[in-house]
Amino acid sequence: MPVSQQDVSKWTEESRNTQNMETVNGAHKTMSMDGDNDDDDGFNRMEENNDDEEQGEEGGLGEEESLEESPKRSGTKRKKMTKARQQRFKVRRIKANERERNRMHGLNDALESLRKVVPCYSNTQKLSKIETLRLAKNYIWALSEILQSDESPELMLFVQALCQGLSQPTTNLVAGCLQLNPWTFLPEQAQDIPSQVHQTSTASFSLHPSYPYPSPPYGTMDSSHIHHAKPHTVDNALEPFFETTFTDCTSTSPRFEGPLSPPLSVNGNFSYKHKSTTEFDKSYALSIQYAPQGLAGVQCLHPFYASSSQRFDIPMDNFMSYETHNERMLNA
DNA sequence: TAGGCCATCTGGTCCT
């Protein structure tokens, strides 16, 4: 770990007694070279350092708390590292490592719980930690805006809000969970899509000016933009469909009560960079085809139809395929 | 093979 002057200035006399600059830098030169969870490693290093600093010291218990002048730094005092003291450090370090592991496991458990309540969850495609946090942040923010606006949220804007700042794979996953084509709500992607698709889908949605892209730095999200949400000037061809969809969901689909339904793998299905429109359509169709038991197999949260964050499954029959969507748009 | 993600170790700091 690089040690700055500021860090050095923070050191207390006590810390200097147990570890000077050279010790710190030396430790990091050799730290974690094996990575095999050998708890003795750090203490072996400590002992090596101590060997350098305790020349001729035999480690009697009675000398444990005595102080001596450091031979390497004038004016600094450090405690003798006796065998007993080394042993105490070793035990303390082992215990600290275990606590740290448990702490991180608890953190990971909490993160896993969070993964299960954000809008899309897949057992096969686990969101990374950072993406989980980003999606959760977007989700909370979107929900709060919906509450404040007191209006029926439009799905496209809702998904846009969810996907702010998310990586391409995560955006694909969210899109897959909501059975949307990410081309239709990500402006930067829309620049690269084939013209045919662009004309038939993306151009139909006027991206809301209050959803700038790329997203602002995290934590600085402007909370005003949904208040400014203007009604769509261009009819969203999906909107009536989704209104029906979610209405149907509440009436025909069982509410989420038990274990998660089988996940729908959307891995790569929305990747557009190396696929023609036809290929895209095929992969999209495949993603639907492999959805188990006629259900989407994913669990989606829509704040307007799933109050209190209740999860529900969206029947596959309620979804319009990408081809169907394109046909409708072409015929419109 | 590079890059992303992750688990783990570690030392420093703050608090009880």
Added chain:
DNA sequence: AGGACCAGATGGCCTA
């Protein structure tokens, strides 16, 4: 003194 929390460093694993 010891625990909680944090951030840096490192190596392993996986994927494009």
